Amino acid sequence: MIEASASMFQPRRLECAHGRSLTLGPRGVLMAIVNVTPDSFSDGGQFGSVEAAVDFGLQAAEEGAAILDIGGQSTRPGADDVTPAEEQDRVLPVIAALAARSDALISIDTYHAETARLAVAAGAHIVNDISGGTAEPDILSVTARSGAAYCLMHTSRRADTLSDPLADQFAFIEAALKVARAAGIADDRLVLDPGFGFGKDSDDNLDIMAHLERLHELRLPLLIGTSRKRFVAALAGADDNLSRDFATVATTALLRLAGGAIFRVHNVAANRAALAAADAIISRRYGDRS
Numbered sequence: 001m002i003e004a005s006a007s008m009f010q011p012r013r014l015e016c017a018h019g020r021s022l023t024l025g026p027r028g029v030l031m032a033i034v035n036v037t038p039d040s041f042s043d044g045g046q047f048g049s050v051e052a053a054v055d056f057g058l059q060a061a062e063e064g065a066a067i068l069d070i071g072g073q074s075t076r077p078g079a080d081d082v083t084p085a086e087e088q089d090r091v092l093p094v095i096a097a098l099a100a101r102s103d104a105l106i107s108i109d110t111y112h113a114e115t116a117r118l119a120v121a122a123g124a125h126i127v128n129d130i131s132g133g134t135a136e137p138d139i140l141s142v143t144a145r146s147g148a149a150y151c152l153m154h155t156s157r158r159a160d161t162l163s164d165p166l167a168d169q170f171a172f173i174e175a176a177l178k179v180a181r182a183a184g185i186a187d188d189r190l191v192l193d194p195g196f197g198f199g200k201d202s203d204d205n206l207d208i209m210a211h212l213e214r215l216h217e218l219r220l221p222l223l224i225g226t227s228r229k230r231f232v233a234a235l236a237g238a239d240d241n242l243s244r245d246f247a248t249v250a251t252t253a254l255l256r257l258a259g260g261a262i263f264r265v266h267n268v269a270a271n272r273a274a275l276a277a278a279d280a281i282i283s284r285r286y287g288d289r290s
């Protein structure tokens with residue numbers, strides 16, 4: 001059973017690049033997925049042009065996304081790798097345009113150090129690294145020098161993954177945090193992502209969701225990325241995006257009640273409603289903490 005405590009919802013500031021910050025805790029925060037790719041698993045090619053991606057990002061911000069997460073490379077299993085230069089050609093114009101036209105925070109979804117550096121220079125505030133600093137360790141020092149916040153994601157796409165999914169969360173994240181802190185990233189710039197779907201089967205994902213409150217032992221805010229994942233489709237019993245969205249909304253509400261802080265989603269409006277319901281319950285249970 002998921003249990004929470006009042007401490008999970010206390011206000012805390014996430015410090016970001018360019019002098020920006022974000023309050024986490026009292027209200028759930030939405031991060032909109034803006035994939036500037038031809039082959040992402042859910043929306044590949046839909047926002048392949050700069051104009052389409054920028055328009056979608058602006059719409060997502062209007063619908064309630066506080067963060068726009070811009071990615072130029074698909075991370076689905078079996079996806080083709082792209083070079084950092086190609087990734088940069090895709091994302092940098094989108095970041096620059098959104099930084100000029102929106103007050104939303106901008107996140108760069110990359111594990112390439114040079115892409116992260118250029119993205120922050122173009123206006124990004126957060127580096128969202130699916131490798132947790134293991135793909136290109138220089139991304140950690142690049143992030144530290146830039147002043148950006150850093151989302152450190154757990155991945156099970158490793159040879160040394162432990163069989164117990166919760167034990168593996170702690171083993172990987174604690175080691176990765178030690179390296180990130182040594183590189184100069186302060187705790188008020190760190191967010192943890194359990195990495196739903198990344199090398200995990202349905203049982204692993206459900207185990208982590210059912211015991212999410214344990215990750216609060218790490219004393220850092222949690223980013224939740226269940227949106228339209230394969231295991232969410234299995235929960236829905238159907239594989240279309242609408243069914244995946246219905247199931248995603250359920251996980252958003254449940255994991256917000258378990259203390260999730262940021263929710264990375266495709267459908268902003270639907271998940272905004274889910275967070276509103278969950279936050280009303282949290283406020284009734286613990287009082288308004290803002």
